[in-house]
Amino acid sequence: MKQKKKRTGRSRFMRSLPGYVFSAPALILLFVFLLLPALMALYYSFTNYYLLLPDQTKFIGTENYVRLLEDKLFLRSLGNTFLFVGLVVPLQAITALMLALLVNQKLRGIRWFRAAFIAPVMTSMVVVSILWTFIYNPTNGLANAVLDIVGLGPFEYLTSPTQAMPSIVLMSVWQGAGYQMMIFLAGLQDIPEHLYEAASIDGASTWQKFLHITLPGLRNVIVFVALITLIAATKLFIQPFVMTQGGPLDATKTLVYMVYEEGFKFRDVGYSSAIAIVFFVIVLVISIVQRKLVKETQES
Amino acid sequence: MQTILLYIVLLLLATAFLFPLLWMIVSSFKNEAQIFADLRSFKAFVPTSFSLENYHQVFARIPFLHYVWTSVLYVTLIMLFGLLVNALAAYAFARMKFKGRDVLFAIVVALIIVPFESILLPLYIVVDEFGWLNSYTGLIVPFIANAFNIFMFRQFFLNLPRELEESARIDGASTLRIFFQIVVPVSKPVFTTVGILTFITHWGDFMWPLIMTTDDRVRPLQVGMQFFFHQPPVQYGQVMAALTMATLPLLIVFIFFQRYIIQGIAQSGMKN
Numbered sequence: 001m002k003q004k005k006k007r008t009g010r011s012r013f014m015r016s017l018p019g020y021v022f023s024a025p026a027l028i029l030l031f032v033f034l035l036l037p038a039l040m041a042l043y044y045s046f047t048n049y050y051l052l053l054p055d056q057t058k059f060i061g062t063e064n065y066v067r068l069l070e071d072k073l074f075l076r077s078l079g080n081t082f083l084f085v086g087l088v089v090p091l092q093a094i095t096a097l098m099l100a101l102l103v104n105q106k107l108r109g110i111r112w113f114r115a116a117f118i119a120p121v122m123t124s125m126v127v128v129s130i131l132w133t134f135i136y137n138p139t140n141g142l143a144n145a146v147l148d149i150v151g152l153g154p155f156e157y158l159t160s161p162t163q164a165m166p167s168i169v170l171m172s173v174w175q176g177a178g179y180q181m182m183i184f185l186a187g188l189q190d191i192p193e194h195l196y197e198a199a200s201i202d203g204a205s206t207w208q209k210f211l212h213i214t215l216p217g218l219r220n221v222i223v224f225v226a227l228i229t230l231i232a233a234t235k236l237f238i239q240p241f242v243m244t245q246g247g248p249l250d251a252t253k254t255l256v257y258m259v260y261e262e263g264f265k266f267r268d269v270g271y272s273s274a275i276a277i278v279f280f281v282i283v284l285v286i287s288i289v290q291r292k293l294v295k296e297t298q299e300s
Numbered sequence: 301m302q303t304i305l306l307y308i309v310l311l312l313l314a315t316a317f318l319f320p321l322l323w324m325i326v327s328s329f330k331n332e333a334q335i336f337a338d339l340r341s342f343k344a345f346v347p348t349s350f351s352l353e354n355y356h357q358v359f360a361r362i363p364f365l366h367y368v369w370t371s372v373l374y375v376t377l378i379m380l381f382g383l384l385v386n387a388l389a390a391y392a393f394a395r396m397k398f399k400g401r402d403v404l405f406a407i408v409v410a411l412i413i414v415p416f417e418s419i420l421l422p423l424y425i426v427v428d429e430f431g432w433l434n435s436y437t438g439l440i441v442p443f444i445a446n447a448f449n450i451f452m453f454r455q456f457f458l459n460l461p462r463e464l465e466e467s468a469r470i471d472g473a474s475t476l477r478i479f480f481q482i483v484v485p486v487s488k489p490v491f492t493t494v495g496i497l498t499f500i501t502h503w504g505d506f507m508w509p510l511i512m513t514t515d516d517r518v519r520p521l522q523v524g525m526q527f528f529f530h531q532p533p534v535q536y537g538q539v540m541a542a543l544t545m546a547t548l549p550l551l552i553v554f555i556f557f558q559r560y561i562i563q564g565i566a567q568s569g570m571k572n
Binding site: 012013015016017018019020022023025026027028029030032033034035036037038040041044099102103105107111112113114115116117118119120122123124125126127130131132133134135140142145148149174178179182183185186231235237238241242256259260263264269272273276277279280283284287 | 303306307309310313314317318320321323324336339340341344385386388389391392393396397398399401404407408411413414415417418419420421422423424425426441442443444445447450475479500503504506507511522523525526529536539540543546547550551554555558561562565566567
């Protein structure tokens with residue numbers, strides 16, 4: 001009896017073996033380089049781990065989180081992150097939708113127009129940030145030179161605490177709109193042509209067709225695009241790092257910028273981890289909202 | 301009439317989207333004085349002079365080609381290893397029965413949410429423990445496995461007809477052989493999509509290589525350019541030459557593979 005049981009146990013394992021072998025490389029890598037670091041971040045956020053003094057690490061409970069609530073710089077960074085998100089998400093999504101509607105027409109050479117709108121997407125964010133730092137230069141920049149011709153400006157762009165974030169928003173919209181345009185375009189092409197034809201026969205105007213066919217047809221895509229932009233926008237780092245170093249007067253410091261600065265400049269792993277966890281929770285909440293919304297739209 | 305209006309709108313918008321890039325390329329061939337002299341007129345977008353001096357200076361001041369080589373190498377390796385490892389795992393989750401499969405897959409899906417930025421510091425500590433700081437290994441290995449890519453592959457494999465593999469199994473082919481000789485060839489679309497997305501994502505990598513590399517030997521292009529940009533004396537023309545060289549090859553590749561790239565991005569968006 002005993003022997004038999006052992007044998008079926010082993011053969012069940014043998015049957016499972018290919019599955020383990022196929023999935024093991026990915027699972028091990030995900031564990032070591034994603035799950036483990038995530039758990040470490042959570043643990044560190046409750047300690048005073050300081051990179052230069054690892055021996056003095058102590059569990060300090062929620063002290064780091066309490067410190068966050070009183071840290072003006074953190075609250076500023078949180079506010080800046082929300083400001084960026086609040087501006088960039090609607091602006092970029094609306095721009096992208098407009099572009100998608102425009103290039104979704106059967107016109108000669110439309111491919112080239114699409115390519116023009118996607119060109120900035122193919123340009124890396126670092127390149128874009130460096131280029132726009134030149135464009136935004138108050139004295140030797142292209143932006144003020146062009147605006148001067150039409151009698152506007154000059155603006156200070158990155159050197160003014162009130163203009164720096166909007167300037168970064170404008171640039172980010174320019175860079176990213178083409179990406180969402182591609183997703184909208186796919187969504188538009190999924191809307192059945194006969195709906196538009198029927199509406200035309202009923203004498204619907206272009207605006208009515210947009211309102212009653214295009215927008216409802218795109219609802220899932222709009223939710224999806226809004227939420228991926230939301231998550232991407234909360235990660236704002238490269239633009240302020242390259243263009244403003246978080247300045248002027250911390251006007252472009254963001255959550256991720258603080259994670260970087262507290263961790264790698266000040267080596268305060270515990271505190272940096274607490275910020276990282278707050279950041280993660282924000283992304284998590286957005287993701288949960290996304291799942292709920294997608295489920296709702298699928299059910300209705 | 302409406303068509304003409306449409307073309308005018310499209311043309312204006314395309315100009316708005318292209319003028320920064322056009323300025324970048326045109327300026328890279330001008331000397332410093334010329335760039336600033338042309339600034340206040342349409343000449344800013346016209347090649348008023350042509351010199352390769354800026355390009356010479358870039359090569360003289362930084363190991364530009366080595367940065368490019370580093371980027372191409374590490375991004376390609378992440379992509380190739382990633383395609384293999386993630387597709388194998390996805391195939392296991394889609395087609396094989398093993399104990400704990402559903403729990404493991406649920407964990408993988410949950411991990412999609414974890415943003416890289418929130419694990420930055422612990423990941424640095426882990427990679428340091430392995431002694432991989434400042435190495436290609438440290439640039440590549442942590443990013444091979446990708447939870448979202450496993451998810452994409454699995455969706456695709458689930459939709460393949462089972463008969464595809466069954467006849468081969470009756471003929472006595474091994475699982476590994478079935479995977480490589482039957483499943484992979486019919487899965488080209490998903491491999492292309494995931495491959496392109498992986499390449500575009502990691503080509504733009506900045507934060508990890510920034511903190512992980514301190515040595516020009518393993519420093520990728522994006523980080524190298526950022527250091528060049530902040531390295532005095534800042535010369536517009538020279539920086540523009542570096543930016544142009546970093547961008548033009550990708551734009552040319554994009555024009556050739558436009559259809560696949562657009563499809564890939566659209567697909568990954570729709571699949572969610």
